[in-house]
Amino acid sequence: MTTPTQSAELLAATTLLRFATAGSVDDGKSTLVGRLLHDSKSVLTDQLEAVEHASRNRGQEAPDLALLTDGLRAEREQGITIDVAYRYFATARRRFILADTPGHVQYTRNMVTGASTAELAVVLVDARNGVVEQTRRHAAVAALLRVPHVVLAVNKMDLVDYAEPVFAAIAEEFTAYAASLGVPEITAIPISALAGDNVVEPSANMDWYGGPTVLEHLETVPVSHDLTACHARFPVQYVIRPQTAEHPDYRGYAGQIAAGVFRVGDAVTVLPSGRTTTIEGIDLLGESVNIAWAPQSVTLRLTDDIDVSRGDLIAPAADAPVTTQDVEATVCHVADEPLTVGRRVLLKHTTRTVKAIVKDIPSRLGLDDLSQHPAPGRLVANDIGRVVVRTAEPLALDAYADSRRTGSFLLIDPADGTTLSAGMAGASFAAAEEPAAADDDAEWDF
């Protein structure tokens, strides 16, 4: 039962962590998620009663925590396939949004979807099997999507006698692999989701392990990077012009700051036109402020009455991105229909959607061994590959390595609006492209 003290603590939690889980179906991911929800007291009485009821119906004596997420599985059995489910829980220290991604081998797009908004990814491994092909795929996707923190949860430690050498070997192999992909931070934790070891409560069975539990790590991992070091970027979403008696001359550019910090008085450039002006005022949802930062939604007012509209990008005059019509990127193809060379598409980048054509598909990535398969001709669902796209209008595009917001884009079918591919501009893996620049990790942004 929740005590008054616990509820007071719950109300005090003020930061938000978005994270994703990845694991094969048999690795115990449902049990881990169920354990996290249950042991953090995020499962309420009526939900638990439903699980107990379902467990009894299956002839199980103890409540099966996997059933907390099993309703989805039952629906899948009826033919409903869902990419990602989002779950919510809170502790005294933090609120959490969990992107729960089904772990089928072929559904790379599920993890790409979950990882695109995540600041942390939990990769689950069965201690008996160690690092397998699927584990390497998960690590590669986390690295491609530039998820800042990766947790390796070595599960089912109870089935290997809680043996430290088993954990150490898996942790070492995974860490070496993920580090070679440029994953900036890797934390390995030995757990038993079924028995509850090191998920929320520290394990009495593994006194050799001195690190945090999964929840403790989730509660304390930094959720923000030093945004002052990022290139400031402001995609214009909407022009606010009240034209009312009270505000006859108000003209504000509404948007969500994608990266960095903006201050009143900053000299800024509007792209793609290249016109330069100054920030006259910043309105934070109706309130005037002197400074604003990502990811705040604000409205900028500019000194000069220049032409600015939805799709434009406002950036510091001294630090504006170069515009281009030739985009080289890594894409994950998410549609059933293949992506082919010569295909005409729409490209949605920040608030700007432009016509584009796929000029080349130089390679397809083998996620299991990171091999490059040259000139595949096309990408099918769940493929990851390099593409070269020519756009009809210039884009103010950053490298995805510099900004997950202004370096990402969608390819869309102009005929029926289907989302075809998720794109990341620039190099695929941090380490693969720049082996010498290990200190580049500090510049990762999301």
Next chain:
Amino acid sequence: MTTVATVHEGTDHPYALSHLDSLESEAVHIFREVAGEFEKPVILFSGGKDSILMLHLALKAFAPAPVPFALLHVDTGHNFPEVLAYRDRVVAEHGLRLHVASVQEYIDAGKLRERPDGTRNPLQTVPLTEAIQQHRFDAVFGGGRRDEEKARAKERVFSLRDEFSQWDPRRQRPELWNLYNGRHAPGEHVRVFPISNWTELDVWQYIQHEGIELPSIYFAHEREVFNRSGMWLTAGDWGGPKEHERTETRQVRYRTVGDMSCTGAVDSDATTLDAVITEIAASRLTERGATRADDKMSEAAMEDRKREGYF
């Protein structure tokens, strides 16, 4: 300059946002995306806390300009009078346009038939979808939240609907980063859920933070209620109590606001926002579970949920 930069544990820079600020910023971004990409959006407005929250976010998103969307209320004919009064008051106060799709009119015209169990939940879908088609709305904001139940946990922020307003979970577009794809064919529309990522507690804490006014039925008050299948229902012309059901005066409040025939009140002493939030934080029942008492009522709650979202 009134913004206070807060330093949070686990991070050493001053540019952090509280979880409520993050959720607010995300929701505002979604409202503005719709304003930028669609021709004729509308906000579903029931007078419940989630739709009131949405309207508040929309007001902030476009300030100092007016909200560029109309409201659409699907009126079951069994609404709480306090909620209708609230609806009309905010519409007048903010100079909004209100469309009403009336279940009663459909029944009177013989286009819908009253159900034997008296609930009008399932009856609302037709007036809603016909209103969308008739007014050619191409984006319809709903206050659905993914924490409400398992099916909602799978809903997209931008959810494409065909010309029959159908949701096909198998054909959802993957939603990547904050790049929402709102493209749709003529006749299709997109349901948009700006507060997908909010929990019930987030909603209440934000309402408190922003000082948002709510209909009085959300706070503990004396009310004539009667017990039907374990739920405290408000007596009224809609069809209760029946002969064997006795009314009594209890101190109650509502956690959700919907049709009077199927929305249960909870016993409560919470007369203030502080007290409501303390009560919810300590509650061991979900928002939905709190208004059902047994398996029979869980079916009613399921219908109620569908009604709340229609999605």
